[in-house]
Amino acid sequence: MNVLERIEFLDKIGTELQSRMTFADIDTYFRGHGVPTQEEYPHNSKRSYSKDMLSKVDDELLFKIAAELNIADAPNSTTTPKEVSFWKPGHFRLFLSHLASFKVQTSHLQTALRKYAISSFVAHEDIEPTREWQDEIEAALQTMDALAAILMPGFLESKWCDQEVGFAAGRNSLIIPIRKGLDPYGFIGKIQGIQAQSKTIGEVAEAIFTTLVKSPKTKNKILHALSGAISNATTSEEGIEKVSILKSLNNIPTEILENLKQQILDNSLLMESKDFLENLNIMLSKFNVKKMQTKNKEQEAEWEDLPF
Structure with missing residues (x-):
């Protein structure tokens, strides 16, 4: 990696750690990988702390940590970083498998899912024209957290849609069938899925989120x-x-x-x-969790009365 690539890569790892761990968890995680830690850090930012500590390690360990955290564009030690721009950092990564004829509705569903911190991949919207579309689809499948298949007449006959579902099954990823005129079949035949007929886009998005929360995998x-x-x-x-x-x-x-x-x-x-x-x-x-403490006027007055 060149210097700029390394800075950007450190920021992605720091953002991911910030969203997933406490300061204590980060220190425990770093010690497990031999990353230096610092007891009295001058800033109260997990992202900045993570970036500073990780800046002291070599690229190979960075690649290992990024891959372990399942960061979308984490390279391995023998390859150069591959830019994957379609996942939003820190969000859940959902691959939307759909027929080309249903791309408009699928794109609207993609937008509705953002409310739930779900970044979804819609091939016809997210693949840049200058890139090999098959490579991009494979990259999305390799880095997704789950797959939702919009099942409708013609889906079974589509070799690409069928292969996308098979890829997810091979990875043991969660597969969410969305029934839009076609029942689950094959690998996903035993999964009831979400009934989308007569539902709004917002209702389908909410049902997807609920399914992700209920599944132990996600x-x-x-x-x-x-x-x-x-x-x-x-x-x-x-x-x-x-x-x-x-x-x-x-x-x-x-x-x-x-x-x-x-x-x-x-x-x-x-x-x-x-x-x-x-x-x-x-x-x-x-959920019986202690409330956040807020500073009120009485507390401010107490500070004002302290000796200078």
């Missing part, structure tokens, strides 16, 4: 992605919207919510939003 990954999207929100409204999604669930592991609290401390915009913190604390109370 539950933690999608919850970490949604937590990361909350902590990286650029407006309080965006953060509140995604907090309401977490609140709608029945069960969230405590460690994920505690990690979310730590992540939010890095976002001054959210920490200064009374509405966001109120919504966050309502959600935390539902």
Whole structure:
């Protein structure tokens, strides 16, 4: 890697660690790989801390860590980095297998899924004209977290759609059949899937998210992605919207919510939003997790009365 590629690669790893781990988890993870750690780091940013510590290791270890974290464009030690631009960093990666005739509706579904921190691959929308489309599809299949197959008349006869499902089955990835006039068959014949007939695009997107949360293969990954999207929100409204999604669930592991609290401390915009913190604390109370502490006027007065 040249210097610029290395800086960008470190940023991707740092972003992924920030969305998935606490400071203590990062240190434990780094020590397991022989990466240096620092007890008193001057900044309260897991992303910056990760980048600084990883800047001291060689490329081979960076490639190993990136591959272990399942970062989309992580190369291995014997290849040069392959640029994969269609996945949004930190988001859950969902491959949407569909017929070309259904590309418009599939593209709309792709947009609806972003609400749930799901970055989805739609071949007809995401492949750059200058690239070999087969190579791009293979790259997406190799780096996806799950696959959703939009089953409709003609899907079974499409060699490409059928191969995409077979690829996912071979990787033991979660496959979500979306029934749009065709029932699951073959490898996915035993999976009931999502009935999409007479449903809106938003309802199908919500059903996909619910399926990902329920599956042991994808539950933690999608919850970490949604937590990361909350902590990286650029407006309080965006953060509140995604907090309401977490609140709608029945069960969230405590460690994920505690990690979310730590992540939010890095976002001054959210920490200064009374509405966001109120919504966050309502959600935390539902799952019996200690609320985020906010600074009130009485606390400010106490600081003002301290000797200078």
